[in-house]
Amino acid sequence: MLIAGDWGSSNMRLHLCRVEEGRLIPVETVRGKGAKDVSDHETAFRAAAGDWIDRHGPMPVLLSGMIGSTIGWREAAYLPCPAGPEAMAGALLRFEAAGCPIAIVPGLSCRNIFGQPDVMRGEEVQLFGWLAGVADDDAERLICLPGTHAKWARTQGRTVLDFVTSMQGEMRELLLAYGLLGRSLAKPYDPAAPTDIAAFDVGAGLVVDDPTLAIEHGLFALRSRILMGELTSDAAPSFLSGLMIGAEVRDAVAAHRARGMAVETIVLVGAELLVDLYGRVCDRLGIAIEKAAGDGTALAGLSAIAARMEAATA
Template sequence: MRSDGMLILGDWGTTFNRLYLCKWQNASLTIIDRIEGLGTKNNPDPESSFFNLAKPWFAQFGDMTVYLIGTVGSNIGWKMVDYVPCPTDHSPSLEKALRFNARGIDFVIFPGLSCTNMHGLPDSMRGEETQIFGFLATQKNPPEKQILCLPGTHTKWVLVENGLVSTFLTSPIGELYEVLCLHSVLLKSATVKDWDDDGFVQGLHLSKRPSSSLLHTIFATRSQQVIDGYNNAQAAGFLSGLLIGADVKSAQRSFDSFSHVVLIGTSHVNSLYEEAFHFNDITTEICSSEIATTKGIIRVASEEWS
């Protein structure tokens, strides 16, 4: 760490790289600035990508240590970092972190988590664990057992027991939606601006039926356009409702049902999952993923200097 306490924290995932310029003083970290760049997907040169993004900060403040989480530490990222097996709390993160130097700058990449999920299959996460521990740090009287949902490209369903991440389950809802938009005849990509909530609610209705099967209903995304005159925004809302509704229904089966969920994500995707939860009589507690991420990185990184 620099003598003046300047450092960079980064949440470098599959889709985005969010960097935070911070200052350590009076036993706490303060975020001074933030920038956003490319994620690890289709990013052939992470080193150049990082330095191009952070160059103005180094020019202004000089060399400083960089702490990173996310798929930057995976086999599609910059450096491969080991996983911490569940059950676990946040404490092994600093111990098992990978440290290296690039272009005269010291880097620390924190590990992800691994588990054998309730289906007996291997599962993993990188980045979300920091959001989880960041959120848990804000709880004054946490319940002994709670379910967390972190929606996104790869939605994570997490069982936390007595402050430990016991196990989790991944559903690639965001990635599946993107693949269908880009590489199928079902629909074209739709922006948030073009979103159609009525179509989304229709998809939720259909997914809630006990006999509803995602594989047997998903093609209606296209047939409702060619037969019923749905526009692309309506079809996009319908498909998203089907996918998220099926995700919620499946998670309730996997976790032996539940009536309350902690939802950690961005505002738009949080609102979609919140609607799906309330549609299924599940109450929610909402937390911003950015707030959880920064609290989590600060919690782990601060242990190095406290």
């Protein structure tokens, strides 16, 4: 048996797994507090996994996410790109706790396509999870993991070459929660409200059809359209999603193409609702998509790392 899990800033999710032909098969799952909400991570781990250890004895533990950061249990230094699952298995931060050998997956760092330093911590297991299913050849891919801080990774075979982080998701939340655009709505912004697809498409269409419409010059359209009676307050957050996701995808594609990548297909890994919205923009840009749910890929990534860990220690 093996314990594998994501332990992020806000949530902990641990799986008790059987190991079958190098794959982790979750048998039981527990949830707990995120790394930032816990002062003693060892105690929190024992509280969550102690019962499993009592029943099955000490076993290897493999954790990913912010648990390996400065706000986590112990800090695992970022592994520089290019990097694949072998390099990751060799760079695990290892120590012992609760009688078990613990391994924490380091995040990845790189110089992104703009020459800037960039980092991820947690998303790398989703990337390796999706890549575990592809041929380990020379094929280059562009993989997007939508989210508050979306990651756009260039990969070759099962190796992550580099990636760039988009802050579009956080910007949108801030604009609606604290800014003029939020105050332009008839009632406070509800992040859980369903997307108005027609309004999303109008916003996305504007930026896709006009490559010169940069996000900072486009956002005010939400307010002026409401003032002019051209947009309802209820539809406005979806219009904004269209504008902002539209710009994120359009600009990511343009930047990668400017560096010689063809970008005929984009792989979208993440929560279904968000992946669908990103997919709509790709459609408009004439780009094919491959979709994968985020949850399964994280465990697949931990499997890929665990398999190489076992090999390394065998």
